Amino acid sequence: MLGELKALTQLEFSLTSDRPQPGMLRPRGRTERIRTAVLAxxxxxLQAHGYAELTVERVAxxxxxxxxxVYRRWRDTTGLLTELLRELVRTDLPLPDSGSIETDLRELALGISRFYADPVQRSLFLGVIAAAVHDPRAADALREFYAARNSQAAESVQRAVKRGELPADTDPVEVIRALGAPFYYRMLVTHEPVNDAVAEKAAAAALAAVRAGAHRTR
Structure with missing residues (x-):
């Protein structure tokens, strides 16, 4: 009898020990709070010191x-940066829908310009791009980000195709890649500033190219 009672007591303990007791916080809630605090x-x-001076010690x-x-969950600063980038992937991209591809490309280009004018976003991307040279985690995060963003922005081009503004065999994603290329060249190769004037030229060039027959699927 005593043996059966002991067995039942042990079983009850095993079934209830993993449940949070009144007044206790669920581990998942604590984990999420830590994650939010670390990413913030x-x-x-990044805003205060830039990517070059980012350290796990400072973040912690x-x-x-x-x-x-921080080391256990993110391993290093690259882990922190790639998670920030994946956070951006989960946010929706506001898309212009003016009824004119010329206006929509211009608005998209201005959005790119203003995005990279933000010191946090600029430092984040420069850091991930630098890390991607030798770290597969960063390279994967970059591919995921640009695949998602290009696909979202391409909807503006798809609408223009449906309206008859662009050829039916236009490749929408290639148009968006062409739109963004001048920004990345300036940031990564020539280290020139990106601004609204660059955006205006990028939009005009992308539109001229697609109207001339570039960026087609065949």
Whole structure:
């Protein structure tokens, strides 16, 4: 009898020990709070010091967590940057829908210009691009980000095709890639500023190219 009672007690304990007791926080909630604090601290450090001075130690201190917590989950600064980038993938891209591809491409280009004018976003991308040279995590995150963003922005081009503004065999994603190319060349190769004037020229060039027969699927 005592043996059966002991067995039942052990079974009850095993069934209830993993449940949060009244007043206790679920581990998942604590984990999410740590994640939110660490990513917010990473953004703040990027804004204050840029990618070159980003360290796990600074992020942990700003987030109020142990360095070991950051190292265990993110491993290094590349892990922090790639998670920030994946956060952006989960946000919707506002798309212009003016009824004119000329206006829509211009608005998309201005959006790119203003996005990279933000010091946090610029530092984030320059950091991930630098890391992608030698770290597959960063390279994968970049591919995921641009695949998602190009696909979303391509909807503006698809609408123009349906309206008859562009040839039926236009490749919408290639048009968006052409639109963004001048920005990345300036940021990564010539280290020139990107601004609204660059955006205007990029939009005009992309539109002229697609109207001339470039960026087709065949």
């Amino acid at each position: 601290a990473t953004r703040a450090e 201190d700003a987030a109020g967590v142990a360095k070991s917590t």
